[in-house]
Amino acid sequence: MTMSPAPASWEDVLDDELRGLLAKRPERSIEGKRPVLVAVDLYDLVYDGGPLPVVDLMEKYPASCGEFAWAALPGTIELFAAARAANIPIIHVTYDTRLETDPKKYHPTNRKRRQPDLALYKIKDELTPQQGELVIYKKRASGFFGTPLSAFLNELGADMIYLIGESTSGCLRASVIEAVSYGYPVAVVEDGCFDRYPLNHKVSLLDLHLKYATVVDLATATGAMRAASTAGKA
Amino acid sequence: MRAFEDYCWRDILTPDMTLVYSAYERERSVNAGSAVLVIHPDGNLDITAQPGWAKAAQKLVDAARAQGLPIVHSVVPGSDLSVIEPAPNEAICQRASDSAFLLSNLEAILTRARAKGVIICGAPMSGAVRATAVEAKSFGHKTAIAEETIGDEASLLLKVALFDVAHKYADVMSLDEMLPLVRASSK
Numbered sequence: 001m002t003m004s005p006a007p008a009s010w011e012d013v014l015d016d017e018l019r020g021l022l023a024k025r026p027e028r029s030i031e032g033k034r035p036v037l038v039a040v041d042l043y044d045l046v047y048d049g050g051p052l053p054v055v056d057l058m059e060k061y062p063a064s065c066g067e068f069a070w071a072a073l074p075g076t077i078e079l080f081a082a083a084r085a086a087n088i089p090i091i092h093v094t095y096d097t098r099l100e101t102d103p104k105k106y107h108p109t110n111r112k113r114r115q116p117d118l119a120l121y122k123i124k125d126e127l128t129p130q131q132g133e134l135v136i137y138k139k140r141a142s143g144f145f146g147t148p149l150s151a152f153l154n155e156l157g158a159d160m161i162y163l164i165g166e167s168t169s170g171c172l173r174a175s176v177i178e179a180v181s182y183g184y185p186v187a188v189v190e191d192g193c194f195d196r197y198p199l200n201h202k203v204s205l206l207d208l209h210l211k212y213a214t215v216v217d218l219a220t221a222t223g224a225m226r227a228a229s230t231a232g233k234a
Numbered sequence: 235m236r237a238f239e240d241y242c243w244r245d246i247l248t249p250d251m252t253l254v255y256s257a258y259e260r261e262r263s264v265n266a267g268s269a270v271l272v273i274h275p276d277g278n279l280d281i282t283a284q285p286g287w288a289k290a291a292q293k294l295v296d297a298a299r300a301q302g303l304p305i306v307h308s309v310v311p312g313s314d315l316s317v318i319e320p321a322p323n324e325a326i327c328q329r330a331s332d333s334a335f336l337l338s339n340l341e342a343i344l345t346r347a348r349a350k351g352v353i354i355c356g357a358p359m360s361g362a363v364r365a366t367a368v369e370a371k372s373f374g375h376k377t378a379i380a381e382e383t384i385g386d387e388a389s390l391l392l393k394v395a396l397f398d399v400a401h402k403y404a405d406v407m408s409l410d411e412m413l414p415l416v417r418a419s420s421k
């Protein structure tokens with residue numbers, strides 16, 4: 001896959017220091033014959049309340065990413081369709097809501113919580129896992145922490161991962177870092193990632209691009225998926 | 235203790251950002267019997283944002299040593315260990331991932347040392363320190379960071395990383411606020 005030019009989403013936070021770091025960024029391969037798409041935490045809870053500003057939704061929907069979640073949805077739907085058309089496995093990562101797995105409620109972060117309706121941890125309808133697609137249930141930030149995700153990646157023969165999901169600065173970021181640490185080339189598809197506030201989203205994407213993975217835009221990802229599909233699988 | 239948002243990221247905060255993150259505001263503390271984990275950076279990195287981090291971290295390490303608290307050093311092949319020199323009895327843990335926990339024996343070291351929490355210092359904040367703090371929280375450790383004891387390659391990366399960690403994963407305070415808590419502690 002040829003790399004797209006550096007995505008524009010962080011352009012407005014760049015200063016000279018950051019431009020200097022971007023200029024020094026090493027080339028990082030995102031080639032792979034057997035790519036997998038991993039989607040992290042795309043459940044109803046983060047879309048709750050609709051495509052509205054987070055500050056307006058917070059009172060009633062404290063976990064919602066509002067307008068940012070909904071803005072990412074069309075691109076994510078397109079990415080899922082491209083992956084399925086190219087026979088690229090999709091792995092859905094979501095939260096394990098079984099009460100017995102955390103009776104004392106040790107939460108993954110320090111946010112003071114009102115107990116949400118556990119039904120809101122259902123994956124967004126438009127992104128629902130299809131028959132035969134793997135779902136990984138987790139209790140902590142990274143999709144790998146305490147889960148068999150690594151084992152399934154091995155069994156699929158995965159050699160490259162497209163990663164999307166939320167929050168960009170939280171579970172998505174942690175999953176990218178762990179995937180890269182395990183040796184996988186990772187392409188983060190920026191159109192499929194979102195957060196509750198733009199600065200944290202942009203700076204995490206920038207960190208991921210500088211230090212760990214390659215951030216690409218939707219067109220680059222779907223184009224690469226289509227190209228892999230017509231070229232046939234090795 | 236200072237107000238929750240009254241730390242080095244204050245100049246990037248907007249009212250909306252404060253509001254969006256308000257649910258993370260809480261009381262902060264350091265567990266007695268915490269271990270101090272020093273994230274030694276790769277010596278090739280140019281830590282220009284808060285370059286005095288090592289002097290501040292040394293003060294923290296000295297205070298922890300005086301209390302007999304466990305000290306662990308997370309290192310990479312390019313680390314310059316003369317910056318914060320490990321004592322002979324202190325564990326040195328190779329870092330194969332930006333998280334000091336992942337692919338290492340750090341968790342075993344902390345359990346054997348009966349560490350009641352983890353105080354993290356080092357660099358870069360937006361790289362290994364953050365990744366380690368996220369995993370420390372994932373492992374269920376009460377985690378704390380003193381804001382002067384971390385450094386980075388870029389100021390904005392340092393501030394946003396410390397902000398993110400302070401809200402979601404660790405108790406962030408100043409060194410002046412942390413030292414009395416460490417000195418009141420003992421193994």
